[in-house]
Amino acid sequence: MNLHQFRFVQEAARRNLNLTETAKALFTSQPGVSKAILELEEELGIDIFSRHGKRLRRITEPGLEVLKSVEIIMREVNNLKRIGEEYSKQDTGTLSIATTHTQARYVLPGPVAQLRRQLPQVRVSLHQGTPEQVARMLLDDSADVGLATESLAQIPELVTLPCYEWQHVLVLPADHRLAAEDHISLEQLATEPLVTYHPTFTGRTRIDRAFAGRQLTPQIVLEAIDSDVIKTYVRLGMGVGIVAEMAVREDPVGGDLVSRPLGHLFGQNVTRIAFKRGAYLRNYVYAFAELLSDRLNRSLLERAMGGEASDYGL
Numbered sequence: 001m002n003l004h005q006f007r008f009v010q011e012a013a014r015r016n017l018n019l020t021e022t023a024k025a026l027f028t029s030q031p032g033v034s035k036a037i038l039e040l041e042e043e044l045g046i047d048i049f050s051r052h053g054k055r056l057r058r059i060t061e062p063g064l065e066v067l068k069s070v071e072i073i074m075r076e077v078n079n080l081k082r083i084g085e086e087y088s089k090q091d092t093g094t095l096s097i098a099t100t101h102t103q104a105r106y107v108l109p110g111p112v113a114q115l116r117r118q119l120p121q122v123r124v125s126l127h128q129g130t131p132e133q134v135a136r137m138l139l140d141d142s143a144d145v146g147l148a149t150e151s152l153a154q155i156p157e158l159v160t161l162p163c164y165e166w167q168h169v170l171v172l173p174a175d176h177r178l179a180a181e182d183h184i185s186l187e188q189l190a191t192e193p194l195v196t197y198h199p200t201f202t203g204r205t206r207i208d209r210a211f212a213g214r215q216l217t218p219q220i221v222l223e224a225i226d227s228d229v230i231k232t233y234v235r236l237g238m239g240v241g242i243v244a245e246m247a248v249r250e251d252p253v254g255g256d257l258v259s260r261p262l263g264h265l266f267g268q269n270v271t272r273i274a275f276k277r278g279a280y281l282r283n284y285v286y287a288f289a290e291l292l293s294d295r296l297n298r299s300l301l302e303r304a305m306g307g308e309a310s311d312y313g314l
Contacts, residue, residue: 003077005040006070008033009048013067014140017049017056072278078141079280092121095284098134098143099126101225102202103271106246107147111291115284118291122284130200130225138276144285146274147292149203153272159304160274163293167263168203169248171231172240174258186265190216193239195230198223202244203269210266231257244269275305 007026012033015021023030034054041048048063049056059067095115099108104126112124127137131150137143139157146152153160170184178184178192190211197204202225211218221239224230227247234241235256248259273289273296275281286298 001040001043003074005036006073008036009040009067010070010074012037012049012056013059017058019056075276075278079278082280082282093282093284094123094125095145095282095288096125096127096137096143097145097147097288098137099128099147100131100134100149100201101128102149102227102244102247103147104128105227106244106249107271107292111288114291115288119284119287132200135274138274141276141279144275144279144282145288147271148274149269149271150200150205152274155274157277158274159277159307160272161296161301161304163271163273163295165268165270166245167261167268168207168242168266169245170240170260170262171234171243171248171253171257172260173234173237174256176240178240178260179258181260183264184260184262186210186214186216189240189242189265190218193219193221194242195222195224195233195239196220196242197230198225201225202227203266206266206269207242275301277305277307279305281305 008022011025012019012022015025019030019033023033026033037048044066046062046066047060048066050058050060097108097112108126112126115122116124127134127143129137131148131152134143134146134148135152135155135158138146139155146158147163152158170178170189172179178188181188196207199205199208207218219239222230222233224233227243230241230243231247231253233239242262245261253259273292275285281301286301289296289301290298
């Protein structure tokens with residue numbers, strides 16, 4: 001019984017029992033993966049997977065229990081590596097952050113720059129993706145920290161904390177008829193061509209829910225993941241845009257466009273910081289979290305990682 005066997009079993013489950021993809025992901029051969037899994041099953045005296053010929057078909061009931069133990073073992077192995085790095089390198093290493101475009105573009109530059117000034121030996125690696133990809137990078141130990149608005153709190157393998165709140169704003173040409181309105185309604189927005197975020201990004205679910213609740217169908221003419229792209233197409237006259245307020249606060253729209261708050265229509269969104277449950281956090285991860293939001297500190301994060309309270313008092 002060895003770590004290679006555990007890693008092969010874990011990756012096979014993650015790759016939907018596709019041994020070809022498993023072998024590619026682990027930079028080894030498919031026969032080698034099959035042999036290692038069979039040897040582990042023989043040693044344990046159970047079938048982890050049921051098979052049809054050489055193909056894996058499903059995870060067996062005892063196999064599910066084995067996978068739970070394997071997850072714990074591999075997580076603790078990663079923790080041991082991180083402990084070694086923590087005490088051998090002190091405040092050096094690479095902080096890997098998984099996040100969406102909006103967070104990377106408008107929220108992270110300040111905290112990342114501050115971290116580099118405080119801890120110049122720490123390198124920063126930014127990985128951008130969908131909220132689902134952010135979660136997967138955390139679960140796969142490809143990232144230390146995740147930051148996104150959508151869906152992270154719904155994943156039980158992650159510990160998440162509210163980081164900050166924000167609202168949507170409308171961006172539109174300065175001469176548009178709605179620019180003179182103080183209190184824009186959903187009914188008014190429903191008559192306009194809208195340029196906004198893709199459904200998996202930046203609080204889009206709140207927008208869809210608000211229209212559906214009033215039985216209105218928005219005329220969405222373009223969806224994007226990038227606030228700058230949305231503003232560009234508004235400038236081209238494609239429609240009015242709905243973006244996150246930080247996209248206007250950190251990068252003012254200028255004289256040709258104006259912005260109007262939409263919090264009264266779509267409510268407050270919460271961006272959350274996330275970590276893999278049970279992960280060992282290095283000193284610079286705590287330092288980064290404290291720079292990211294004045295609501296976060298090391299004591300709070302340690303309590304959260306220990307699972308002491310729901311939503312941790314925030």
